[in-house]
Amino acid sequence: MTDALSLPPLPRLLVEPVVRAALLEDLGRAGDLTTDSIVPAQARFSGVIAARQAGVIAGTDAAALAFALLDPEVAVSIARPDSSQVAPGETVMHLSGPARAILSAERVALNLLCRLSGVATATASLVEAARAHGPARIVCTRKTTPGLRALEKRAVRAGGGSNHRFGLDDAVLIKDNHVAVAGGVGPAIRRARAGTGHLVKIEVEVDTLAQLEEALAEGADAVLLDNMAPDALRRAVAMIDGRAISEASGRITRETAGAVAASGVDLISAGWITHSAAIIDLGLDVA
Template sequence: MYDRYATEKLIDLWLTEDIGACDLTVQTMIEPTEQGHFVMNARESLIVAGIDIAARVFQKYDPTLAVEVHVADGERVGKGKVLMTVKGSARSVLTAERTALNLMQRLSGIANETARYVQAIEGTRAQLIDSRKTTPGLRMLEKHAVLCGGGLNHRLALDNGVMVKDNHIAVCGSIAEAVARVRRKLPVLTKLEVECDRVDQVREALAAGVDVIMLDNMSLPDMAESVAIVAGRTKVEASGGIRLETIRPIAETGVDYISTSKITQSAPAVDIGLDEA
């Protein structure tokens, strides 16, 4: 889920950053008339994310390049799978290569990591969601990669929903007062979530009629108690310090959502290469 217009602008920035004034290597080594036939391949098993954008990197740098995409975002492929073929000016392919590969390796790595977390909570009611802890400039695409891996998106940006956190509550004096202030101006189709780190706050947020209650860094017994208190009257999200080895017991407390930054901040890039056919 990303906007084509926005990504076009990003591609310009990425190429400018990597190329500088010119690709000195190809300019001094390869003749303008020399042609190439290259394949982008998976060097390990992975979930594809960003393939169409990577194709656009090549095409935007040189519209004469013939680019053929062989897989789709969200597809799980094995080692050796050909993801894309690129034919045309050897200079152009080799100049745009690193930008396209960097994008694919990063986004597919996020999709891979997301899938690991989703698998860890399979069979529970909990759904995995991401956070706003993303790489500056890449949030839209990293959140798209989360979807490719089977997760869901939390807020896309600060204007996408209201999240009342501990510092907001401190300024307002209480959860009830903070929620009352928000309700006076909140757009009618926008959700309101309140962060709670104690069970008594859960009761207060529930009484205030919020849309989602976040359980922040709570113990497993407190999470289970909070879920019992809410009893399905609103959605409950667990957050804070979520790791692959801890996510299953958290899901088993009965929460609706589990949010973690690990799937974006800590996802290792996958190995994808571009080789001459």
């Protein structure tokens, strides 16, 4: 698992628009009617966000920012930084300051923290399942929650995984429909190379060993071995023989990750660690 101290925070410039939009959505047109009518303006609050189930933490910066945006006087102390494993009952962060701000930001902070910790925990489970069988790294995909991609991809790193491309503009990934339109793997790779800069990597998805042979002949930088059984993956890795990065993809679960990793692929990509990860239950309690 990633060392908590080695995972740099995202720039606030990236995180703040997401948190601000979530707060605006929750506060609506009139603010927090419940808190503002019940809690005196001068009231203070001291509490903790604690784990109610085991997991891996991610998103503490976003959660802390939710409180700070409502009132910079809210003091936040992180007890368990991102990538930390927590057990039920462990404190993740301490909070103190104006009660209204803490109570009004509570749901947004927890939504982000629980969601991102769920992504980190799902990733960690897949990393653990593959680790004993081969050196393959677990990578995410673009199947992320709209608006949360940067945060969810960082949560993948908090869980010990690595990131695939962040968007359509940072690498070429030739999929089956691109191949169909181009008239084959070879023409698709040649067109991609002609249409992009010399620093742009080209990966191509292949379904068969014949397509793989064509991709290797064209000098693809990486090949995505889609929905191949472990035996086919082993043959594919042998064919590649270090000439390209090998990536296995296609409904890979905790139960199948070991066999996939044992094939010798370099990467295992999984969409579910972002799009279907269950949240980790965390809650705010009065200290």
